[in-house]
Amino acid sequence: GESVGLHLPTLSVQEGDNSIINCAYSNSASDYFIWYKQESGKGPQFIIDIRSNMDKRQGQRVTVLLNKTVKHLSLQIAATQPGDSAVYFCAENGRRDDKIIFGKGTRLHILP
Amino acid sequence: DGGITQSPKYLFRKEGQNVTLSCEQNLNHDAMYWYRQDPGQGLRLIYYSQIVNDFQKGDIAEGYSVSREKKESFPLTVTSAQKNPTAFYLCASSFPPSGSRNEQFFGPGTRLTVL
Numbered sequence: 472g473e474s475v476g477l478h479l480p481t482l483s484v485q486e487g488d489n490s491i492i493n494c495a496y497s498n499s500a501s502d503y504f505i506w507y508k509q510e511s512g513k514g515p516q517f518i519i520d521i522r523s524n525m526d527k528r529q530g531q532r533v534t535v536l537l538n539k540t541v542k543h544l545s546l547q548i549a550a551t552q553p554g555d556s557a558v559y560f561c562a563e564n565g566r567r568d569d570k571i572i573f574g575k576g577t578r579l580h581i582l583p
Numbered sequence: 584d585g586g587i588t589q590s591p592k593y594l595f596r597k598e599g600q601n602v603t604l605s606c607e608q609n610l611n612h613d614a615m616y617w618y619r620q621d622p623g624q625g626l627r628l629i630y631y632s633q634i635v636n637d638f639q640k641g642d643i644a645e646g647y648s649v650s651r652e653k654k655e656s657f658p659l660t661v662t663s664a665q666k667n668p669t670a671f672y673l674c675a676s677s678f679p680p681s682g683s684r685n686e687q688f689f690g691p692g693t694r695l696t697v698l
Contacts, residue, residue: 480623505686514587514673514689515626560625570641571687573618575625 483580490548492577494561497542501563505571506535506546509558518546518559548579556581586610587690589674594695596661596668604659604693606674613678615657616687619643620671629672632657661695669697 484490496504502523507515521528521535521544528535534547544561558576587608596602606615614633618626628641632651646665651657657676661668671694675687 507689512692512694514589514675514692516689517686520686570628570631573626 480575481578481580483582484551485582486551486553488551490546490551490555490579492546492548492559492561492579494544494546494574495542496544496561496563498563498572499539499542503564504535504537504544505562505564506533506544507560507562507573509560509576511557515560551579551581553581553583555579587674587676587688589672589690589693591693592691594693596695596697598697599663601660601662602695604661604672604674604695606657606659606690607655608657608674608676608688608690609655610676610688611654612676612688613654614676615651616675616677617641617647617649617657617659618673618675620673620692626673629659668695670695 505520506518508518509515519528519530519533519535521537523539526537532549536545546559548555556579558578560573560576562571562573564571590605594602616631617629619629620626627643629643629647630638630641630649632638635651635654638649638651646662648660648662671692673692674690677687
């Protein structure tokens with residue numbers, strides 16, 4: 472069946488270090504993947520996306536890597552800052568009905 | 584200033600009462616969605632609508648109802664049939680999946696507490 476999950480529910484990173492958040496998906500037909508950031512008490516915010524015809528995409532301080540062979544997605548945050556503290560969700564969309572499947576999320580803690 | 588608004592931010596209701604959560608968008612998006620989020624959990628799809636006057640059940644539609652009479656609005660009613668309605672409710676919208684991206688834009692959420 473289709474599923475999107477995360478390897479680690481909580482990740483603690485020293486301020487200034489790089490963060491890597493991982494995600495596994497099971498639907499090989501998925502062709503679009505998104506990372507969202509959700510701060511406490513707020514709605515998720517789009518961070519970055521990637522199509523299945525790419526294996527890497529970079530944004531400002533963030534990079535998404537897609538490995539279709541092992542159905543793995545990761546989000547890299549460079550030089551982690553206190554404002555990066557949030558829950559990060561990966562999501563996939565492989566169907567024409569526009570439904571997106573969300574993973575359970577990883578909470579990122581920034582240590583001073 | 585485009586975006587999605589949800590109201591109210593906090594909502595309390597007595598057990599056995601129906602309650603309607605508002606969601607409005609001025610992004611000219613065709614598709615709208617309602618999700619439920621429980622503490623420490625991901626998002627679960629309740630209902631979605633790809634076009635005005637049409638909507639489909641998501642994964643957890645029981646105890647909920649929606650309407651889509653206008654493109655800009657997609658209200659969600661939590662009925663007394665919903666056994667565990669206390670949760671954080673998120674509304675989202677998007678363009679149809681015909682372009683190069685179809686990210687969903689989220690509102691700020693409504694936290695519903697049943698007393």
